[in-house]
Amino acid sequence: MxxxxxxxxxxxxxxxxxxxxxxxxxxxxxxxxxxxxxxxxxxxxxxxxxxxxxxxxxxxxxxxxxxxxxxxxxxxxxxxxxxxxxxxxxxxxxxxxxxxxxxxxxxxxxxxxxxxxxxxxxxxxxxxxxxxxxxxxxxxxxxxxxSPDVFREEMTLNLFAFFGFTILTTHVYLRKEAVYTQTLREKNNDVENLLRILLHDIANTLSSMTLQLIRAKEEQSTSTTELEKMERAVHEINNLLTQVRHLKAVKDGKTKLPLRPMSLAKILSDIYENAESLANPKGIKLSLEIGREKMLVNAEKTILGNVVLLNIISNAVKFSHPGDRIDIRAFTDNTNVVIEIQDYGVGIPEAIQKNLFDIGSQTNRAGTQGEKGTGYGMPLVKEYIQMLGGTITVISRESATTSQPQGTVVTLRLPLAD
Known part of the structure; x- marks a missing residue:
């Protein structure tokens, strides 16, 4: 045995x-x-x-x-x-x-x-x-x-019982195999998603840090402020790696996502500097408008800040023209905190919009200056917004209308913390 x-x-x-x-x-x-x-x-x-x-x-x-x-x-x-x-x-x-x-x-x-x-x-x-x-x-x-009659009767009874047993067992086996295969597929998708976080989000943070290093090299001097920025970037990469390990444990059912009431204003302020590092090379201006309400959400800082918000802002920068602007707004609507990230770039084609959150669909495309992407960002954003109990909607126009400017508006809604 x-x-x-x-x-x-x-x-x-x-x-x-x-x-x-x-x-x-x-x-x-x-x-x-x-x-x-x-x-x-x-x-x-x-x-x-x-x-x-x-x-x-x-x-x-x-x-x-x-x-x-x-x-x-x-x-x-x-x-x-x-x-x-x-x-x-x-x-x-x-x-x-x-x-x-x-x-x-x-x-x-x-x-x-x-x-x-x-x-x-x-x-x-x-x-x-x-x-x-x-x-x-x-x-x-x-x-x-x-007697032969008893033999035939016994043979008939056994055949019916045997067929019933084998049919039922085969059916159960096939059903179990289907469930097992689906479970394996879901686990495989979870592992792929976690790897995509590493490839996608850490790449964003490393790009920001690389730009700071190039600037410091060109200036032949490194100020305390630049060093602090690089130190924060390294710290964020560390946080991402730790969070990926933790998320894997959450997916495996070994632990729970460590959600706690957090100030959305503070999360936005903390990532704003990284967002500027992404926008500055293209001369894009960021506008941050935060309501005066007390905006507490049940969240995890690394997920909401680095995995969700920076992903959306990175996309907005990628598909904006040099010199454009990106508006970031946060306010409450009684039960939810609403975050809007609006760009005035090239917009999203309708065919891509339909599959924007489908991780198996081909949605990646080059940015306005040839920036490459993976197409994994938005599916990941939706997955983690749902883990935080929120929703995400995307409205995009490739050309301006009387009611909508050209570009994309991504709206996140997260429940207010008790």
Missing amino acids: NKNFSVDDHRKRLLYMQIMYAFGAFMSVFYVFRFSGAFNSPQYTDVMTPLSVAIILGPPSLWYYFKLYRTAAVSLLVTLISMMIMLIYLTGGLFAPGVFWLATIPLATAILFGTRGAISGYFIIFATCLVFWLNHQMGVAPNIIS
């Missing part, structure tokens, strides 16, 4: 155990009465009755009351296989009407114990058939089926 048979493995296989238990319990009770009736062999009920009681009471007690998952699985298999082999042996061995039930042994052992279980199941079948064959050769094999 598999030595790495963990508690989680047993829990995942609970449904298979329940199916085997239901079939086994029903068939064992059914044959206790059938031996006394159709087979007219009540002498065997003294052996079958205790075995039926063990099947019905043993595994559930071990599973639900004592939490002995492996012991319960082993107990269920041993008692069911013992009952099956005994029934086949007494009804003709290799020529029994239900001999094909032996094929379910490796299926059951494989589902519960993996590859080693399957090998054990094959060995059990081989050993059982060998014993049956030897008994037949020596003429000592019993056969309590008294």
Whole structure:
């Protein structure tokens, strides 16, 4: 048996155990009465009755009351296989009407114990058939089926039961595999998203720091202010790396997102300097307008500041013309904090707008000065805004209208903290 048979493995296989238990319990009770009736062999009920009681009471007690998952699985298999082999042996061995039930042994052992279980199941079948064959050769094999009519009846009953069991088990297996595949796909997407944070957001911060280093090199001197900016950039990269590790733990269900009431005004002020570093090379002016209301939101600073807001501002800079401006506004509307980031650039084509938040769609395009992108920014922004309990909407025009200027407005709404 598999030595790495963990508690989680047993829990995942609970449904298979329940199916085997239901079939086994029903068939064992059914044959206790059938031996006394159709087979007219009540002498065997003294052996079958205790075995039926063990099947019905043993595994559930071990599973639900004592939490002995492996012991319960082993107990269920041993008692069911013992009952099956005994029934086949007494009804003709290799020529029994239900001999094909032996094929379910490796299926059951494989589902519960993996590859080693399957090998054990094959060995059990081989050993059982060998014993049956030897008994037949020596003429000592019993056969309590008294007539051809009883044999046909027994064959029919076994065929219907066997088909029902295999159909149900196959259906459950395929459904479980589909769920397992979907879970793997979601986990893979989570890992990809976290990697995209590293590639996308850390790249933004590094770009800002690189610009500061180039400026310092050109000026042949490095002021205390420049050094402090670089130090803050390194600190933000550290925060991002820490947050990615933490987000991975959140996705895996090992911990919770550390949300706490935070001042949106402070978060905006803290990232404003980095936003200016992104905008200055293109001569873009940033306008920051923050309402006087107390704007507290349940958030995590690195996610809301670096992952969400800087991503949106970076896009606004990328698709603005040199010398343009970007307006950042924050205010409340009774229950929410509203953040608007508006640029007056080239806008977003309608075809891209439809798939802007779809991480599997091709949405990346070059900026106004050939800046390259990945297309991962906005899907990530939406994912984390939803994690913070908020919403995001995007309105964009490639040309000005009477009611809307050219460019893009990204609106975030986050619930006010209690």
